[in-house]
């Protein structure tokens with residue numbers, strides 16, 4: 001039985017670090033990743049290169065000294081985004097990608113894109129400059145069932161968008177369905193998909209198990225078991241198009257435990273232990289490194305991290321806090337529902 005593995009340092013290609021006191025509390029918990037794509041859905045959102053550069057400095061200030069993490073910044077696409085600004089921010093090395101939120105699809109997406117037609121010139125400029133588009137892939141049409149919003153988005157928005165802008169590099173963020181897996185596989189090396197830790201672990205039953213479980217509510221919402229199994233198969237396949245984007249999305253408990261609570265699972269503290277458990281369960285520990293440390297870097301045209309981390313399976317479960325403090329508030333850590341025998345250790 002394998003009881004220890006060494007991997008190239010993992011990257012997180014979809015991460016929410018927030019700002020202010022929350023940033024200071026959560027940034028150190030992701031500091032052990034090599035690179036992370038930082039989501040721009042602050043309030044107000046990160047829409048200019050100058051804002052992205054300033055946010056990057058606030059992140060660096062919140063990290064422990066000598067932390068491996070190198071934040072990779074993104075711009076939040078709006079109807080008014082200027083193509084020249086995007087291209088300049090990329091050329092200056094300020095941003096790595098641009099994020100498309102359909103307006104109203106998820107947390108802090110009110111300034112998102114109302115109609116893809118309006119951002120065609122930006123998408124064309126991005127295709128030309130080789131800037132990847134990260135997509136929150138859900139339609140916002142309230143008449144579409146919430147469990148169908150990803151599949152409908154692929155048909156109605158994503159596929160037409162990609163056909164209209166050939167050469168655009170697209171990351172389908174946090175896919176949650178077998179439809180997402182199949183569509184990602186239908187593309188060439190200009191198409192990839194991130195998969196979260198929590199969508200490999202929970203299906204939609206977890207949200208309504210004996211009562212309502214707000215800490216398992218995220219967007220896109222977890223789907224039925226067949227979809228979770230499709231995600232597991234994709235993540236553990238080793239295929240280059242699938243890689244880790246934790247979508248670790250901290251909200252205070254007081255914001256989650258409301259009549260209308262926030263969407264998001266906070267997985268930064270225990271992600272690697274959970275993933276080792278998942279990959280071991282599927283007999284795929286030898287493909288964990290592809291998912292966490294190789295495939296994403298290759299898609300983004302970067303070298304894999306040089307240094308290594310080690311995961312060791314011990315008889316005693318790793319001791320992750322149930323929650324962390326942010327000022328006088330708490331943020332609940334994602335509970336996978338099983339003990340975590342894989343411990344993250346220095347290589």
Ligand SMILES: NC(=O)N[C@@H](CC(=O)O)C(=O)O
Pocket residue numbers: 016041106107108136217218219220247249250263264265
């Ligand atoms: N995933 C979530 O449930 N929430 C994210 C937004 C997002 O990634 O869609 C957040 O910012 O809280």
Ligand SMILES: [Zn+2]
Pocket residue numbers: 106136173174219220
């Ligand atoms: Zn999203």
Ligand SMILES: [Zn+2]
Pocket residue numbers: 014015016039247249
């Ligand atoms: Zn997210």
